[in-house]
Each structure stands twice: as structure tokens, then as C-alpha cells.
């Protein structure tokens with residue numbers, strides 16, 4: 125999954141793709157690099173980010189999704205916590221709702237069922253503005269698995285087909301370095317819930333905390349690849365990345381080695 129942030133303030137690429145032309149150029153590039161799907165977001169969820177009004181978010185993502193859809197059949201997800209934004213995105217061709225709040229907004233599961241789209245349910249403790257203030261868990265892996273299992277059941281109860289549901293542990297969303305590492309070390313437990321798992325580690329802050337040379341988001345590609353491969357080894361179905369070509373190469377080499385085992 126290649127990321128196109130149509131935002132002025134995303135942590136790794138904020139402001140680079142926030143005009144329609146720049147967003148479309150970036151989408152074309154990710155498609156050419158081999159992205160299997162594109163994730164379009166109009167609200168930054170980086171730690172400390174303020175919420176964006178619904179009309180602003182719609183104005184950022186809808187023209188871009190429509191423009192991509194006009195020239196490519198690549199599957200498109202919309203990265204939003206708001207049912208009205210998901211509705212507007214699906215109307216112009218998005219087929220997946222990527223919700224970092226796990227369909228917890230009022231009416232979200234019902235909207236997803238009505239739209240008939242796939243849903244990606246992510247775990248987040250708190251909300252972006254404050255989530256890194258003091259994350260706390262007794263058992264982070266058990267709690268994230270329980271939350272995601274419960275959100276999947278809520279989606280199914282509202283009418284979302286089971287085979288349209290993905291789960292995502294939400295690396296960096298209300299989690300300390302130790303929480304992130306515990307989740308990455310035990311991804312197999314999330315995979316065991318029986319839904320495809322999406323993993324977002326690309327350029328995230330935990331990489332900079334483990335390696336001082338990765339202090340800037342743009343210098344975290346090697347760590348991003350290492351974490352993506354750890355995810356692949358644990359059986360995740362997709363990785364959400366900024367660097368599609370590099371990730372594809374890393375995954376291709378890893379898979380070839382795995383295939384040669386048998």
C-alpha cells in the first residue's frame with residue numbers, strides 16, 4: 125500500500141503532495157513503482173496533530189481520488205476517521221475505508237456496511253492530539269488484539285461482510301517504544317485472529333528512537349524495510365509504505381529466499 129498524504133502537515137512528507145497536481149504525480153509514481161493499492165489521506169494523524177474540519181478533508185481527498193480513478197484501476201483506500209469523508213471518497217471510486225479509529229465514530233460501522241466497502245480497522249489509544257502523552261497498557265498485545273477483535277465483531281454486527289475486514293495494530297498510535305516492539309514481536313497473535321493484517325511502520329518515530337541516525341523521518345528507510353520484513357515473516361498481508369519500489373525489492377528478495385526453503 126503506497127501512501128499519498130494530501131495534507132500540509134504529515135510527519136514524513138507533509139506539504140509535498142498537498143496540491144491536486146502534486147498528489148496525482150506522486151500517485152502515478154507509486155503506481156509505476158508497483159503499488160498494489162494507494163492510501164489517500166487528508167488529515168494528519170501524527171502525534172500532536174489537530175483535527176481537520178470535514179469539508180476541508182473532503183476538499184483535499186475527493187478531487188485526488190477522482191483524478192486517480194479517471195486514469196487507473198488501482199484500488200484506492202481513504203484514510204479517514206469520519207463517516208462523511210468515507211462516503212464522499214467511495215462516491216468517487218475509493219473501495220476501502222482505512223480508519224485509524226477502528227470505526228468508533230458514531231454511525232461508522234453502519235456507514236461502512238451501507239457503502240459495501242472493505243474496512244481497515246486500526247488500534248489507537250486516545251486521539252492523535254494527545255496519544256503520545258502517557259500511553260499505558262497492562263498487556264499491550266492482548267489489549268490490541270482484544271480491541272481489534274471487538275471492532276471486527278461490531279462491524280460484522282452492523283452488516284460488514286467478514287471477508288471485507290482487515291486489522292492493523294497501529295504502530296506509533298498511543299504506544300511507547302516498548303509497546304511498538306512488543307506488537308512487532310508478536311504480530312503472529314494478531315494474524316491468528318483470522319483477518320488479513322495491514323502493518324504501518326514506514327518512517328515511524330520508533331526507528332529514530334532505536335537509531336539516532338534516523339532522527340529525520342526521511343532517513344528511516346532502512347529501518348522501515350527491516351520492520352516491513354519482520355511483518356512479512358509474521359504473515360501480515362500488506363504493508364503501508366512511503367517507499368514503494370524499495371519495499372517491493374526487499375519483499376521480493378525475502379520471498380525468494382523463503383520459497384527456496386521448500
Ligand code: HH2
Pocket residue numbers: 127129131133134135136137165167168169170203222223224244246292294295322323324325364
Ligand atoms: N499510519 C499513519 C496514517 N495512517 N493507517 C493505518 N491503517 N496504519 C498506520 O500505521 C497508519 C495509518 C501515519 O503515517 P503518515 O500517513 O505518513 O503520516 P500522517 O498521519 O502524519 O499523515
